[in-house]
Amino acid sequence: MPIGLNFQRKHPRLGYRVKYLYYSFARRDILQKKISFGQKNQDKTVYIVKPDYQDGVEGLLSLLYKQILYIDFAKRKGYVPFVDWKNYKTQYYDGKNNTWDFFFKQPSELMEEDVYQSQNVYLSGWTFKTINPNNLFESDVFRSKEVRNLSGKILRENLEFNEDVLNIVDLEARNLQIEKCIGVYIRGTDYVKLKPSGEYVQPSVNQMKCKIREFENKYKAPIFLVTEDGNIFDELKNEFGDMIKLVSFDTFIRNYEGKDVLSKSNVLEKDKKSRGQKYLAKMILLSRCRYLITSITQGSKFSYILNDGKYVDEYVFDLGLYS
Numbered sequence: 566m567p568i569g570l571n572f573q574r575k576h577p578r579l580g581y582r583v584k585y586l587y588y589s590f591a592r593r594d595i596l597q598k599k600i601s602f603g604q605k606n607q608d609k610t611v612y613i614v615k616p617d618y619q620d621g622v623e624g625l626l627s628l629l630y631k632q633i634l635y636i637d638f639a640k641r642k643g644y645v646p647f648v649d650w651k652n653y654k655t656q657y658y659d660g661k662n663n664t665w666d667f668f669f670k671q672p673s674e675l676m677e678e679d680v681y682q683s684q685n686v687y688l689s690g691w692t693f694k695t696i697n698p699n700n701l702f703e704s705d706v707f708r709s710k711e712v713r714n715l716s717g718k719i720l721r722e723n724l725e726f727n728e729d730v731l732n733i734v735d736l737e738a739r740n741l742q743i744e745k746c747i748g749v750y751i752r753g754t755d756y757v758k759l760k761p762s763g764e765y766v767q768p769s770v771n772q773m774k775c776k777i778r779e780f781e782n783k784y785k786a787p788i789f790l791v792t793e794d795g796n797i798f799d800e801l802k803n804e805f806g807d808m809i810k811l812v813s814f815d816t817f818i819r820n821y822e823g824k825d826v827l828s829k830s831n832v833l834e835k836d837k838k839s840r841g842q843k844y845l846a847k848m849i850l851l852s853r854c855r856y857l858i859t860s861i862t863q864g865s866k867f868s869y870i871l872n873d874g875k876y877v878d879e880y881v882f883d884l885g886l887y888s
Contacts, residue, residue: 577700577703578695578698581695584691585691585693588691594690595617595618595690595691596690596691596692597687597688597689597690597691597692598687598688598690599685599686599687599688600686600687600688601683601684601685601686602680602681602682602683602684602686603681603682603683603684604682604684605679605682605683605684606645606679606682606683606684606685607684607685609644609645609683609685610642610643610644610645610685610686610687611644611645611647611675611680611683611685611686611687612635612638612639612642612644612645612646612647612686612687612689613647613648613649613680613686613687613688613689614632614635614636614639614646614647614648614649614672614689615648615649615650615652615653615688615689615690616628616631616632616650616653616654616655617631617689617690617691619653619654619655620654621654621655621656621658622656622826623655623656624656624863624864625656625657625668625841625844625845626845626848626863626864626866626867627863628655628656629724629867630701630702630863632648632665633702633719633720633723633724634696634697634701634702634719635689635696636648636672636723636724637696637719637722637723638689638696639672639687639689640672640723644687645673645675646672646673647671647672647673647675647677647680648663648665648669648671648672649663649665649677649680650663650664650665651663651664651677656837657837657838657841658837659837659838663677664837664838664841666727667727667729667837667838667841667842668726668727668730668841668842668845669724669725669726669727670725670726670727672723672724699712699715700712701715701716701719702716702866702870703866704765704861704866704883706866706869706870707861707866707869707881707883708883710874713869713870713873713874714873714874716870717870717871717873720870720871726845726849729842730842730845730846730849733842733843733846734846734849734850737812737813737846737850738850738853740813741787741789741810741812741850742787743789743850743853743854744853744854744855745786745787745855746786746787746788746789746810746854746855746856747777747780747781747784747786747787747788747789747854747855747856747857747858748789748791748850748851748852748854748856748857748858748859748868749773749777749788749789749790749791749792749801749857749858749859750791750792750851750857750858750859750860750862750864750865750868751767751768751770751773751791751792751794751797751859751860752767752792752793752794752860752862752864753767753792753793753794753796753797755821755826755827757794759826760887761826761887762886762887762888763886763887764862764886764887765860765861765862765884765885765886765887766884766885766886766887767860767862767882767884768860768882768884770797770800770801772882773797773801773858773882774800774801774804776858776880776882777801777804777805777858778804780856780858780878780880781805781808783878784855784856784878786855786856787808787809787810788801788805788808788809788810789810789811789850789851789854790809790810790811791847791848791850791851791864792817793817793818793827794817794818794821795817795818795819796819798817812843812846812847812850814843815847816834818832818833820832844864848864848867848868848871849868849871851864851865851868852867852868852869852871852872853872854876855876855877856876856877856878856879857869857872857876857878857879857880857881858879858880859879859880859881859882860881860882860884861881861882861883861884865881869881
């Protein structure tokens, strides 16, 4: 790859052009492609939305943003979108199910068997002109109301959660009384140990403690904590005790050695469907809190966009990028 993630985040338009030129020669499989599978649906153009990079590393919400942009692009073109996470690999690939359906509804009524017998089909991918000229779903959502609102509009118009996920959210929301909570989100494990170039710097636990204490003193509200890191949980639990609230199914990673990204470290729950649904539910719950304290990650961007500016008070640790 010609440029790093750090450069792309700082210079999105230039970064896109450089990567497109590179892919045009070295990775043509990444580019949008027109294809025909048969004679069905001659009056329609089907747009198969697939992950760009099929390495099984990208997290659920990192994958999601590009899929939403492709769905929106297809609709604007008058195409019929169908998301395929069955024939194209993601972190949730199981070889038999369209794992998109574990989490979300399809953006059209088209069935898989019809898609792969259709005459006029595009496979999603990079085009000469970026489909994301406004740099949506990036960290600017925390700094620009305009970017947040437009990201939220496109998300709401092009994404529906499935019933399994919504049932988990509704049950946990009632038990937690989530609408009263200070939502707290902090990543640890691979973010902190590997410090991946181009990803967002995470605050220290002490920084987070100080900000939580400030909010807790001010609002006297319970603290809904979202973290995957057992050490971070232990420290915050020791500090704030029963003020810390968790989803009923929460678990933590305590045996991470820091040698590879989490998705390749054999420390995640083996049931991919359950793992993804639980994570997604937690991020939806975070969006329903009354207050928010968070670091910048793919997950917190999602919750912030989904909240649509309704947090009564918020604090975002914007500490730059790992170099």
